[in-house]
Amino acid sequence: AQKVTQAQTEISVVEKEDVTLDCVYETRDTTYYLFWYKQPPSGELVFLIRRNSFDEQNEISGRYSWNFQKSTSSFNFTITASQVVDSAVYFCALMDSNYQLIWGAGTKLIIKP
Amino acid sequence: DAGITQSPRHKVTETGTPVTLRCHQTENHRYMYWYRQDPGHGLRLIHYSYGVKDTDKGEVSDGYSVSRSKTEDFLLTLESATSSQTSVYFCAISESDGSKTDTQYFGPGTRLTVL
Numbered sequence: 001a002q003k004v005t006q007a008q009t010e011i012s013v014v015e016k017e018d019v020t021l022d023c024v025y026e027t028r029d030t031t032y033y034l035f036w037y038k039q040p041p042s043g044e045l046v047f048l049i050r051r052n053s054f055d056e057q058n059e060i061s062g063r064y065s066w067n068f069q070k071s072t073s074s075f076n077f078t079i080t081a082s083q084v085v086d087s088a089v090y091f092c093a094l095m096d097s098n099y100q101l102i103w104g105a106g107t108k109l110i111i112k113p
Numbered sequence: 114d115a116g117i118t119q120s121p122r123h124k125v126t127e128t129g130t131p132v133t134l135r136c137h138q139t140e141n142h143r144y145m146y147w148y149r150q151d152p153g154h155g156l157r158l159i160h161y162s163y164g165v166k167d168t169d170k171g172e173v174s175d176g177y178s179v180s181r182s183k184t185e186d187f188l189l190t191l192e193s194a195t196s197s198q199t200s201v202y203f204c205a206i207s208e209s210d211g212s213k214t215d216t217q218y219f220g221p222g223t224r225l226t227v228l
Contacts, residue, residue, distance in 0.1 A: 044219065047218060093156075
């Protein structure tokens with residue numbers, strides 16, 4: 001079965017700390033896609049990154065970085081030098097062989113000033 | 114930002130009444146989706162469309178129907194709303210090359226309360 005697990009329900013850190021959000025997935029497919037989305041308190045869903053299963057290179061975008069490891073079926077997200085504006089719920093999602101997005105339950109990130 | 118609007122943004126209705134939510138896009142994208150989001154869950158797919166008059170069911174389609182008579186509009190209908198359908202509904206569209214694996218971009222959401 002396809003499944004995405006975000007074990008951290010809520011994380012709270014002080015501003016400027018680094019924080020890592022974990023995402024573990026299960027799939028039997030050899031080709032698949034992984035995504036991260038951000039949902040700030042205003043409620044919209046913002047696309048952050050898409051990664052296909054053949055590209056295991058880590059990605060960095062400003063303060064954001066992603067670590068994709070097929071060996072452990074993980075696609076973790078790190079925010080460096082966190083800011084209050086990073087406070088949001090972050091979702092990891094897997095696109096399955098039926099082209100449907102399977103979502104994790106989300107991790108609520110609270111950045112305290 | 115993808116040009117996606119949803120209407121209404123908020124709605125309160127009573128059990129047993131019909132409700133229609135509208136998703137409108139200005140991007141001419143082929144794929145459109147309806148999801149619901151409930152506390153403690155990620156999003157769950159209700160229905161999706163891969164072209165005008167072409168739709169298919171998602172994971173939680175019972176109690177919902179959809180229609181797509183124009184590329185830009187995708188309607189979600191609750192024929193007889195129930196309290197279990199109280200949720201936030203999101204519409205999404207896929208990028209223009211029409212691949213099913215494309216990134217999905219989301220509308221602002223509709224908060225529906227069924228009393």
